[in-house]
Amino acid sequence: MKVKIGELARMTGCQVVTIRYYEKEGLLKAPERTEGNYRLYGDDAIARLQFILHCRQHGMNLSEIRDLLTFSDNPTVSCDWINTLIKKHIMDVDRQINDLLHLKEHLKSLYDKCDGGKKSECGILKSLNSFENCTYCQKMKRKKSLPQ
Amino acid sequence: MKVKIGELARMTGCQVVTIRYYEKEGLLKAPERTEGNYRLYGDDAIARLQFILHCRQHGMNLSEIRDLLTFSDNPTVSCDWINTLIKKHIMDVDRQINDLLHLKEHLKSLYDKCDGGKKSECGILKSLNSFENCTYCQKMKRKKSLPQ
DNA sequence: ATAGGATCTATAGTCCCTATAGAGTCAAGG
DNA sequence: CCTTGACTCTATAGGGACTATAGATCCTAT
CATH class of the missing domain: 1.10.1660.10 (Multidrug-efflux Transporter Regulator; Chain: A; Domain 2)
Structure with a gap:
Protein backbone atom coordinates (compact mmCIF):
# COMPACT_ATOMS: atom_id res chain seq x y z
CA MET A 1 0.00 0.00 0.00
CA ASN A 74 25.02 -4.09 1.88
CA PRO A 75 25.02 -7.23 4.04
CA THR A 76 28.33 -8.71 2.98
CA VAL A 77 30.55 -7.23 5.66
CA SER A 78 30.87 -7.96 9.35
CA CYS A 79 28.90 -5.91 11.83
CA ASP A 80 31.40 -5.82 14.68
CA TRP A 81 31.67 -2.07 14.45
CA ILE A 82 28.03 -1.63 15.40
CA ASN A 83 28.71 -2.80 18.93
CA THR A 84 31.53 -0.27 19.07
CA LEU A 85 29.17 2.44 17.91
CA ILE A 86 26.65 1.57 20.61
CA LYS A 87 29.38 1.44 23.25
CA LYS A 88 30.57 4.88 22.22
CA HIS A 89 27.03 6.14 22.60
CA ILE A 90 26.61 4.65 26.05
CA MET A 91 29.76 6.40 27.22
CA ASP A 92 28.64 9.62 25.64
CA VAL A 93 25.24 9.46 27.31
CA ASP A 94 26.93 8.68 30.62
CA ARG A 95 29.05 11.79 30.34
CA GLN A 96 26.04 13.92 29.55
CA ILE A 97 24.14 12.54 32.55
CA ASN A 98 27.03 13.28 34.88
CA ASP A 99 27.41 16.82 33.60
CA LEU A 100 23.70 17.44 34.00
CA LEU A 101 23.60 16.05 37.54
CA HIS A 102 26.37 18.46 38.55
CA LEU A 103 24.60 21.29 36.80
CA LYS A 104 21.35 20.51 38.59
CA GLU A 105 23.02 20.60 41.98
CA HIS A 106 24.45 23.97 41.18
CA LEU A 107 21.19 25.40 39.89
CA LYS A 108 19.50 24.17 43.06
CA SER A 109 22.05 26.03 45.14
CA LEU A 110 21.33 29.18 43.14
CA TYR A 111 17.59 28.89 43.59
CA ASP A 112 16.13 31.01 46.37
CA LYS A 113 19.23 33.13 46.64
CA CYS A 114 17.18 35.87 45.02
CA ASP A 115 14.92 37.52 47.57
CA GLY A 116 12.94 39.51 45.03
CA GLY A 117 14.60 42.76 46.03
CA LYS A 118 16.71 45.03 43.92
CA LYS A 119 19.75 44.13 41.88
CA SER A 120 22.29 44.79 44.59
CA GLU A 121 20.67 42.25 46.87
CA CYS A 122 20.06 39.53 44.32
CA GLY A 123 22.05 36.51 45.43
CA ILE A 124 21.69 34.80 42.10
CA LEU A 125 23.33 37.61 40.18
CA LYS A 126 26.07 37.70 42.80
CA SER A 127 26.69 33.98 42.45
CA LEU A 128 26.70 34.12 38.69
CA ASN A 129 29.32 36.81 38.92
CA SER A 130 31.98 34.69 40.57
CA PHE A 131 33.52 31.66 39.01
CA GLU A 132 35.99 31.39 41.85
CA ASN A 133 33.56 30.27 44.54
CA CYS A 134 31.80 27.88 42.20
CA THR A 135 33.02 24.31 42.58
CA TYR A 136 30.82 23.29 39.66
CA CYS A 137 32.52 25.67 37.30
CA GLN A 138 35.99 24.82 38.53
CA LYS A 139 35.24 21.18 37.83
CA MET A 140 33.88 21.95 34.36
CA LYS A 141 36.83 24.16 33.56
CA ARG A 142 39.19 21.30 34.17
CA LYS A 143 37.09 19.14 31.88
CA LYS A 144 37.34 21.86 29.22
CA SER A 145 33.65 21.84 28.50
CA LEU A 146 33.55 25.60 28.27
CA PRO A 147 32.94 26.94 24.77
CA GLN A 148 35.97 25.88 22.72
CA MET B 1 44.75 47.08 33.76
CA ASN B 74 19.47 48.50 35.03
CA PRO B 75 18.94 47.80 38.72
CA THR B 76 15.67 49.61 39.24
CA VAL B 77 13.31 46.69 38.77
CA SER B 78 12.59 43.68 40.93
CA CYS B 79 14.48 40.45 40.33
CA ASP B 80 11.72 38.00 41.13
CA TRP B 81 11.78 36.68 37.61
CA ILE B 82 15.33 35.43 38.01
CA ASN B 83 14.19 32.77 40.45
CA THR B 84 11.59 31.76 37.91
CA LEU B 85 14.27 31.51 35.24
CA ILE B 86 16.42 29.29 37.44
CA LYS B 87 13.44 27.13 38.35
CA LYS B 88 12.63 26.67 34.67
CA HIS B 89 16.22 25.57 34.12
CA ILE B 90 16.13 23.07 36.93
CA MET B 91 13.02 21.47 35.48
CA ASP B 92 14.56 21.46 32.05
CA VAL B 93 17.73 19.80 33.29
CA ASP B 94 15.64 17.25 35.17
CA ARG B 95 13.79 16.33 32.02
CA GLN B 96 17.03 15.93 30.12
CA ILE B 97 18.48 13.69 32.81
CA ASN B 98 15.41 11.46 32.80
CA ASP B 99 15.43 11.15 29.04
CA LEU B 100 19.10 10.26 29.06
CA LEU B 101 18.69 7.66 31.80
CA HIS B 102 16.00 5.92 29.76
CA LEU B 103 18.13 6.17 26.66
CA LYS B 104 21.09 4.64 28.46
CA GLU B 105 19.03 1.67 29.62
CA HIS B 106 17.94 1.08 26.07
CA LEU B 107 21.41 1.39 24.61
CA LYS B 108 22.64 -1.09 27.21
CA SER B 109 19.98 -3.55 26.13
CA LEU B 110 21.14 -3.11 22.53
CA TYR B 111 24.76 -3.71 23.37
CA ASP B 112 26.00 -7.23 22.73
CA LYS B 113 23.00 -8.12 20.62
CA CYS B 114 25.37 -7.97 17.68
CA ASP B 115 27.45 -11.14 17.47
CA GLY B 116 29.81 -9.86 14.80
CA GLY B 117 28.23 -12.00 12.12
CA LYS B 118 26.49 -10.91 8.96
CA LYS B 119 23.68 -8.41 8.62
CA SER B 120 20.86 -10.94 8.89
CA GLU B 121 22.05 -12.07 12.31
CA CYS B 122 22.81 -8.66 13.77
CA GLY B 123 20.52 -8.23 16.75
CA ILE B 124 21.21 -4.52 16.97
CA LEU B 125 19.97 -3.81 13.46
CA LYS B 126 16.95 -5.98 14.18
CA SER B 127 16.15 -4.06 17.34
CA LEU B 128 16.61 -0.71 15.65
CA ASN B 129 14.12 -1.82 13.03
CA SER B 130 11.17 -2.21 15.34
CA PHE B 131 9.62 0.62 17.28
CA GLU B 132 6.85 -1.64 18.43
CA ASN B 133 8.86 -3.81 20.79
CA CYS B 134 10.74 -0.84 22.20
CA THR B 135 9.27 0.43 25.44
CA TYR B 136 11.74 3.29 25.41
CA CYS B 137 10.52 4.59 22.11
CA GLN B 138 6.88 4.13 22.98
CA LYS B 139 7.46 6.21 26.08
CA MET B 140 9.30 8.90 24.15
CA LYS B 141 6.62 8.94 21.47
CA ARG B 142 4.00 9.80 24.07
CA LYS B 143 6.24 12.58 25.30
CA LYS B 144 6.52 13.89 21.73
CA SER B 145 10.23 14.28 21.85
CA LEU B 146 10.62 12.87 18.37
CA PRO B 147 11.84 15.38 15.79
CA GLN B 148 9.09 17.99 15.56
C1' DA C 1 -15.82 26.93 -11.87
C1' DT C 2 -13.84 27.55 -7.76
C1' DA C 3 -12.30 27.05 -3.13
C1' DG C 4 -9.53 24.42 0.11
C1' DG C 5 -6.05 21.55 1.26
C1' DA C 6 -2.00 18.98 0.15
C1' DT C 7 2.04 18.88 -2.31
C1' DC C 8 6.00 20.68 -5.07
C1' DT C 9 10.74 23.39 -5.40
C1' DA C 10 13.95 26.66 -3.90
C1' DT C 11 15.77 29.59 -0.66
C1' DA C 12 16.64 31.75 3.78
C1' DG C 13 16.68 31.57 8.72
C1' DT C 14 17.70 29.41 13.43
C1' DC C 15 21.35 28.68 17.26
C1' DC C 16 25.99 29.03 18.66
C1' DC C 17 29.59 29.00 17.27
C1' DT C 18 33.96 27.61 13.97
C1' DA C 19 36.80 28.18 9.88
C1' DT C 20 38.77 30.74 6.20
C1' DA C 21 40.72 34.59 3.52
C1' DG C 22 43.14 38.61 3.09
C1' DA C 23 44.85 42.73 5.21
C1' DG C 24 46.85 45.56 8.93
C1' DT C 25 49.73 46.12 13.52
C1' DC C 26 53.54 45.48 16.46
C1' DA C 27 57.82 43.85 18.88
C1' DA C 28 62.18 41.43 18.34
C1' DG C 29 66.22 39.87 15.70
C1' DG C 30 69.61 40.38 11.99
C1' DC D 1 66.19 49.68 8.56
C1' DC D 2 64.15 45.50 7.10
C1' DT D 3 62.12 41.31 7.77
C1' DT D 4 59.95 37.74 10.26
C1' DG D 5 56.33 35.97 12.94
C1' DA D 6 52.76 36.46 16.20
C1' DC D 7 48.76 38.83 16.92
C1' DT D 8 44.71 41.36 15.50
C1' DC D 9 41.29 43.23 12.23
C1' DT D 10 36.92 42.65 9.04
C1' DA D 11 33.93 40.06 6.28
C1' DT D 12 32.06 35.94 4.77
C1' DA D 13 30.95 31.04 4.61
C1' DG D 14 30.07 26.62 6.81
C1' DG D 15 28.02 23.17 10.08
C1' DG D 16 24.14 20.22 12.04
C1' DA D 17 19.50 19.30 12.04
C1' DC D 18 16.15 21.14 11.12
C1' DT D 19 12.20 25.11 10.46
C1' DA D 20 9.96 28.79 7.95
C1' DT D 21 8.65 31.22 3.90
C1' DA D 22 7.17 32.14 -0.89
C1' DG D 23 5.14 31.01 -4.94
C1' DA D 24 3.61 27.43 -7.97
C1' DT D 25 1.10 23.12 -8.95
C1' DC D 26 -2.16 19.30 -8.06
C1' DC D 27 -6.34 17.20 -6.51
C1' DT D 28 -10.92 16.78 -4.51
C1' DA D 29 -15.42 18.46 -3.16
C1' DT D 30 -19.09 21.64 -3.75
Whole structure:
Protein backbone atom coordinates (compact mmCIF):
# COMPACT_ATOMS: atom_id res chain seq x y z
CA MET A 1 0.00 0.00 0.00
CA LYS A 2 1.48 3.28 -1.16
CA VAL A 3 1.12 6.51 0.78
CA LYS A 4 1.81 10.17 0.11
CA ILE A 5 4.18 12.22 2.20
CA GLY A 6 1.54 13.66 4.52
CA GLU A 7 0.26 10.22 5.40
CA LEU A 8 3.82 8.99 6.01
CA ALA A 9 4.35 11.97 8.30
CA ARG A 10 1.19 11.13 10.22
CA MET A 11 2.18 7.47 10.52
CA THR A 12 5.63 8.16 11.87
CA GLY A 13 5.19 11.41 13.76
CA CYS A 14 7.90 12.97 11.60
CA GLN A 15 7.33 16.32 9.92
CA VAL A 16 6.82 16.49 6.16
CA VAL A 17 9.71 18.91 5.69
CA THR A 18 11.96 16.63 7.71
CA ILE A 19 11.14 13.68 5.45
CA ARG A 20 12.11 15.71 2.40
CA TYR A 21 15.24 16.82 4.24
CA TYR A 22 16.22 13.20 4.93
CA GLU A 23 15.77 12.46 1.25
CA LYS A 24 17.98 15.38 0.27
CA GLU A 25 20.61 14.14 2.74
CA GLY A 26 20.57 10.71 1.18
CA LEU A 27 19.07 8.85 4.14
CA LEU A 28 15.81 8.09 2.36
CA LYS A 29 15.90 6.93 -1.22
CA ALA A 30 14.06 9.08 -3.77
CA PRO A 31 10.64 7.45 -3.92
CA GLU A 32 8.53 6.90 -6.99
CA ARG A 33 6.18 9.72 -8.00
CA THR A 34 2.57 9.99 -9.04
CA GLU A 35 1.62 11.54 -12.35
CA GLY A 36 1.20 14.82 -10.53
CA ASN A 37 4.77 14.54 -9.17
CA TYR A 38 3.76 13.62 -5.61
CA ARG A 39 6.08 11.33 -3.66
CA LEU A 40 4.69 7.82 -3.15
CA TYR A 41 6.08 5.63 -0.40
CA GLY A 42 5.87 1.86 0.06
CA ASP A 43 6.30 -0.27 3.18
CA ASP A 44 10.06 -0.40 2.78
CA ALA A 45 10.31 3.38 2.89
CA ILE A 46 8.09 3.52 5.96
CA ALA A 47 10.31 0.99 7.74
CA ARG A 48 13.41 2.90 6.67
CA LEU A 49 12.09 6.17 8.07
CA GLN A 50 11.13 4.48 11.31
CA PHE A 51 14.64 3.08 11.54
CA ILE A 52 16.05 6.56 11.07
CA LEU A 53 13.77 8.06 13.71
CA HIS A 54 14.60 5.24 16.08
CA CYS A 55 18.30 5.93 15.66
CA ARG A 56 17.81 9.67 16.09
CA GLN A 57 15.97 8.93 19.30
CA HIS A 58 19.04 7.06 20.46
CA GLY A 59 21.12 10.15 19.99
CA MET A 60 22.84 9.14 16.77
CA ASN A 61 23.68 11.82 14.25
CA LEU A 62 22.73 11.67 10.60
CA SER A 63 26.11 10.50 9.38
CA GLU A 64 26.14 7.59 11.81
CA ILE A 65 22.66 6.64 10.63
CA ARG A 66 23.83 6.91 7.04
CA ASP A 67 26.59 4.42 7.89
CA LEU A 68 24.13 2.02 9.48
CA LEU A 69 21.82 2.25 6.48
CA THR A 70 24.65 1.73 4.01
CA PHE A 71 25.70 -1.31 5.97
CA SER A 72 22.15 -2.51 6.17
CA ASP A 73 21.81 -2.18 2.40
CA ASN A 74 25.02 -4.09 1.88
CA PRO A 75 25.02 -7.23 4.04
CA THR A 76 28.33 -8.71 2.98
CA VAL A 77 30.55 -7.23 5.66
CA SER A 78 30.87 -7.96 9.35
CA CYS A 79 28.90 -5.91 11.83
CA ASP A 80 31.40 -5.82 14.68
CA TRP A 81 31.67 -2.07 14.45
CA ILE A 82 28.03 -1.63 15.40
CA ASN A 83 28.71 -2.80 18.93
CA THR A 84 31.53 -0.27 19.07
CA LEU A 85 29.17 2.44 17.91
CA ILE A 86 26.65 1.57 20.61
CA LYS A 87 29.38 1.44 23.25
CA LYS A 88 30.57 4.88 22.22
CA HIS A 89 27.03 6.14 22.60
CA ILE A 90 26.61 4.65 26.05
CA MET A 91 29.76 6.40 27.22
CA ASP A 92 28.64 9.62 25.64
CA VAL A 93 25.24 9.46 27.31
CA ASP A 94 26.93 8.68 30.62
CA ARG A 95 29.05 11.79 30.34
CA GLN A 96 26.04 13.92 29.55
CA ILE A 97 24.14 12.54 32.55
CA ASN A 98 27.03 13.28 34.88
CA ASP A 99 27.41 16.82 33.60
CA LEU A 100 23.70 17.44 34.00
CA LEU A 101 23.60 16.05 37.54
CA HIS A 102 26.37 18.46 38.55
CA LEU A 103 24.60 21.29 36.80
CA LYS A 104 21.35 20.51 38.59
CA GLU A 105 23.02 20.60 41.98
CA HIS A 106 24.45 23.97 41.18
CA LEU A 107 21.19 25.40 39.89
CA LYS A 108 19.50 24.17 43.06
CA SER A 109 22.05 26.03 45.14
CA LEU A 110 21.33 29.18 43.14
CA TYR A 111 17.59 28.89 43.59
CA ASP A 112 16.13 31.01 46.37
CA LYS A 113 19.23 33.13 46.64
CA CYS A 114 17.18 35.87 45.02
CA ASP A 115 14.92 37.52 47.57
CA GLY A 116 12.94 39.51 45.03
CA GLY A 117 14.60 42.76 46.03
CA LYS A 118 16.71 45.03 43.92
CA LYS A 119 19.75 44.13 41.88
CA SER A 120 22.29 44.79 44.59
CA GLU A 121 20.67 42.25 46.87
CA CYS A 122 20.06 39.53 44.32
CA GLY A 123 22.05 36.51 45.43
CA ILE A 124 21.69 34.80 42.10
CA LEU A 125 23.33 37.61 40.18
CA LYS A 126 26.07 37.70 42.80
CA SER A 127 26.69 33.98 42.45
CA LEU A 128 26.70 34.12 38.69
CA ASN A 129 29.32 36.81 38.92
CA SER A 130 31.98 34.69 40.57
CA PHE A 131 33.52 31.66 39.01
CA GLU A 132 35.99 31.39 41.85
CA ASN A 133 33.56 30.27 44.54
CA CYS A 134 31.80 27.88 42.20
CA THR A 135 33.02 24.31 42.58
CA TYR A 136 30.82 23.29 39.66
CA CYS A 137 32.52 25.67 37.30
CA GLN A 138 35.99 24.82 38.53
CA LYS A 139 35.24 21.18 37.83
CA MET A 140 33.88 21.95 34.36
CA LYS A 141 36.83 24.16 33.56
CA ARG A 142 39.19 21.30 34.17
CA LYS A 143 37.09 19.14 31.88
CA LYS A 144 37.34 21.86 29.22
CA SER A 145 33.65 21.84 28.50
CA LEU A 146 33.55 25.60 28.27
CA PRO A 147 32.94 26.94 24.77
CA GLN A 148 35.97 25.88 22.72
CA MET B 1 44.75 47.08 33.76
CA LYS B 2 43.74 46.81 30.13
CA VAL B 3 44.21 43.68 28.04
CA LYS B 4 43.93 42.78 24.38
CA ILE B 5 41.55 40.18 23.08
CA GLY B 6 44.06 37.31 23.07
CA GLU B 7 44.90 37.90 26.71
CA LEU B 8 41.21 38.07 27.60
CA ALA B 9 40.71 34.77 25.80
CA ARG B 10 43.56 33.19 27.75
CA MET B 11 42.21 34.53 31.04
CA THR B 12 38.70 33.21 30.52
CA GLY B 13 39.23 30.11 28.41
CA CYS B 14 36.93 31.56 25.78
CA GLN B 15 38.01 31.65 22.14
CA VAL B 16 38.92 34.96 20.52
CA VAL B 17 36.34 34.51 17.77
CA THR B 18 33.68 33.80 20.36
CA ILE B 19 34.46 37.03 22.20
CA ARG B 20 34.04 38.99 18.99
CA TYR B 21 30.84 37.05 18.35
CA TYR B 22 29.45 37.99 21.76
CA GLU B 23 30.20 41.62 20.99
CA LYS B 24 28.40 41.41 17.65
CA GLU B 25 25.45 39.82 19.43
CA GLY B 26 25.31 42.69 21.91
CA LEU B 27 26.31 40.70 25.00
CA LEU B 28 29.64 42.45 25.36
CA LYS B 29 29.84 46.19 24.94
CA ALA B 30 32.11 47.48 22.18
CA PRO B 31 35.39 48.11 24.02
CA GLU B 32 37.76 50.99 23.52
CA ARG B 33 40.46 50.59 20.87
CA THR B 34 44.18 51.18 20.68
CA GLU B 35 45.65 53.44 18.03
CA GLY B 36 46.16 50.37 15.90
CA ASN B 37 42.45 49.51 16.24
CA TYR B 38 42.97 46.62 18.67
CA ARG B 39 40.23 45.96 21.22
CA LEU B 40 41.22 46.89 24.77
CA TYR B 41 39.35 45.41 27.71
CA GLY B 42 39.15 46.56 31.32
CA ASP B 43 38.20 44.67 34.47
CA ASP B 44 34.51 45.30 33.94
CA ALA B 45 34.59 43.63 30.54
CA ILE B 46 36.48 40.66 31.95
CA ALA B 47 33.85 40.23 34.68
CA ARG B 48 31.10 40.57 32.13
CA LEU B 49 32.55 37.87 29.91
CA GLN B 50 32.99 35.58 32.90
CA PHE B 51 29.38 36.16 33.81
CA ILE B 52 28.34 35.19 30.29
CA LEU B 53 30.46 32.04 30.30
CA HIS B 54 29.14 31.14 33.72
CA CYS B 55 25.57 31.43 32.47
CA ARG B 56 26.33 29.44 29.31
CA GLN B 57 27.76 26.74 31.53
CA HIS B 58 24.45 26.65 33.32
CA GLY B 59 22.71 25.90 30.07
CA MET B 60 21.23 29.33 29.45
CA ASN B 61 20.90 30.54 25.90
CA LEU B 62 22.21 33.85 24.65
CA SER B 63 18.89 35.65 24.79
CA GLU B 64 18.36 34.66 28.42
CA ILE B 65 21.82 35.92 29.20
CA ARG B 66 21.08 39.15 27.36
CA ASP B 67 18.03 39.56 29.60
CA LEU B 68 20.09 39.00 32.73
CA LEU B 69 22.71 41.50 31.58
CA THR B 70 20.12 44.10 30.69
CA PHE B 71 18.62 43.67 34.12
CA SER B 72 22.01 43.80 35.73
CA ASP B 73 22.76 47.05 33.91
CA ASN B 74 19.47 48.50 35.03
CA PRO B 75 18.94 47.80 38.72
CA THR B 76 15.67 49.61 39.24
CA VAL B 77 13.31 46.69 38.77
CA SER B 78 12.59 43.68 40.93
CA CYS B 79 14.48 40.45 40.33
CA ASP B 80 11.72 38.00 41.13
CA TRP B 81 11.78 36.68 37.61
CA ILE B 82 15.33 35.43 38.01
CA ASN B 83 14.19 32.77 40.45
CA THR B 84 11.59 31.76 37.91
CA LEU B 85 14.27 31.51 35.24
CA ILE B 86 16.42 29.29 37.44
CA LYS B 87 13.44 27.13 38.35
CA LYS B 88 12.63 26.67 34.67
CA HIS B 89 16.22 25.57 34.12
CA ILE B 90 16.13 23.07 36.93
CA MET B 91 13.02 21.47 35.48
CA ASP B 92 14.56 21.46 32.05
CA VAL B 93 17.73 19.80 33.29
CA ASP B 94 15.64 17.25 35.17
CA ARG B 95 13.79 16.33 32.02
CA GLN B 96 17.03 15.93 30.12
CA ILE B 97 18.48 13.69 32.81
CA ASN B 98 15.41 11.46 32.80
CA ASP B 99 15.43 11.15 29.04
CA LEU B 100 19.10 10.26 29.06
CA LEU B 101 18.69 7.66 31.80
CA HIS B 102 16.00 5.92 29.76
CA LEU B 103 18.13 6.17 26.66
CA LYS B 104 21.09 4.64 28.46
CA GLU B 105 19.03 1.67 29.62
CA HIS B 106 17.94 1.08 26.07
CA LEU B 107 21.41 1.39 24.61
CA LYS B 108 22.64 -1.09 27.21
CA SER B 109 19.98 -3.55 26.13
CA LEU B 110 21.14 -3.11 22.53
CA TYR B 111 24.76 -3.71 23.37
CA ASP B 112 26.00 -7.23 22.73
CA LYS B 113 23.00 -8.12 20.62
CA CYS B 114 25.37 -7.97 17.68
CA ASP B 115 27.45 -11.14 17.47
CA GLY B 116 29.81 -9.86 14.80
CA GLY B 117 28.23 -12.00 12.12
CA LYS B 118 26.49 -10.91 8.96
CA LYS B 119 23.68 -8.41 8.62
CA SER B 120 20.86 -10.94 8.89
CA GLU B 121 22.05 -12.07 12.31
CA CYS B 122 22.81 -8.66 13.77
CA GLY B 123 20.52 -8.23 16.75
CA ILE B 124 21.21 -4.52 16.97
CA LEU B 125 19.97 -3.81 13.46
CA LYS B 126 16.95 -5.98 14.18
CA SER B 127 16.15 -4.06 17.34
CA LEU B 128 16.61 -0.71 15.65
CA ASN B 129 14.12 -1.82 13.03
CA SER B 130 11.17 -2.21 15.34
CA PHE B 131 9.62 0.62 17.28
CA GLU B 132 6.85 -1.64 18.43
CA ASN B 133 8.86 -3.81 20.79
CA CYS B 134 10.74 -0.84 22.20
CA THR B 135 9.27 0.43 25.44
CA TYR B 136 11.74 3.29 25.41
CA CYS B 137 10.52 4.59 22.11
CA GLN B 138 6.88 4.13 22.98
CA LYS B 139 7.46 6.21 26.08
CA MET B 140 9.30 8.90 24.15
CA LYS B 141 6.62 8.94 21.47
CA ARG B 142 4.00 9.80 24.07
CA LYS B 143 6.24 12.58 25.30
CA LYS B 144 6.52 13.89 21.73
CA SER B 145 10.23 14.28 21.85
CA LEU B 146 10.62 12.87 18.37
CA PRO B 147 11.84 15.38 15.79
CA GLN B 148 9.09 17.99 15.56
C1' DA C 1 -15.82 26.93 -11.87
C1' DT C 2 -13.84 27.55 -7.76
C1' DA C 3 -12.30 27.05 -3.13
C1' DG C 4 -9.53 24.42 0.11
C1' DG C 5 -6.05 21.55 1.26
C1' DA C 6 -2.00 18.98 0.15
C1' DT C 7 2.04 18.88 -2.31
C1' DC C 8 6.00 20.68 -5.07
C1' DT C 9 10.74 23.39 -5.40
C1' DA C 10 13.95 26.66 -3.90
C1' DT C 11 15.77 29.59 -0.66
C1' DA C 12 16.64 31.75 3.78
C1' DG C 13 16.68 31.57 8.72
C1' DT C 14 17.70 29.41 13.43
C1' DC C 15 21.35 28.68 17.26
C1' DC C 16 25.99 29.03 18.66
C1' DC C 17 29.59 29.00 17.27
C1' DT C 18 33.96 27.61 13.97
C1' DA C 19 36.80 28.18 9.88
C1' DT C 20 38.77 30.74 6.20
C1' DA C 21 40.72 34.59 3.52
C1' DG C 22 43.14 38.61 3.09
C1' DA C 23 44.85 42.73 5.21
C1' DG C 24 46.85 45.56 8.93
C1' DT C 25 49.73 46.12 13.52
C1' DC C 26 53.54 45.48 16.46
C1' DA C 27 57.82 43.85 18.88
C1' DA C 28 62.18 41.43 18.34
C1' DG C 29 66.22 39.87 15.70
C1' DG C 30 69.61 40.38 11.99
C1' DC D 1 66.19 49.68 8.56
C1' DC D 2 64.15 45.50 7.10
C1' DT D 3 62.12 41.31 7.77
C1' DT D 4 59.95 37.74 10.26
C1' DG D 5 56.33 35.97 12.94
C1' DA D 6 52.76 36.46 16.20
C1' DC D 7 48.76 38.83 16.92
C1' DT D 8 44.71 41.36 15.50
C1' DC D 9 41.29 43.23 12.23
C1' DT D 10 36.92 42.65 9.04
C1' DA D 11 33.93 40.06 6.28
C1' DT D 12 32.06 35.94 4.77
C1' DA D 13 30.95 31.04 4.61
C1' DG D 14 30.07 26.62 6.81
C1' DG D 15 28.02 23.17 10.08
C1' DG D 16 24.14 20.22 12.04
C1' DA D 17 19.50 19.30 12.04
C1' DC D 18 16.15 21.14 11.12
C1' DT D 19 12.20 25.11 10.46
C1' DA D 20 9.96 28.79 7.95
C1' DT D 21 8.65 31.22 3.90
C1' DA D 22 7.17 32.14 -0.89
C1' DG D 23 5.14 31.01 -4.94
C1' DA D 24 3.61 27.43 -7.97
C1' DT D 25 1.10 23.12 -8.95
C1' DC D 26 -2.16 19.30 -8.06
C1' DC D 27 -6.34 17.20 -6.51
C1' DT D 28 -10.92 16.78 -4.51
C1' DA D 29 -15.42 18.46 -3.16
C1' DT D 30 -19.09 21.64 -3.75
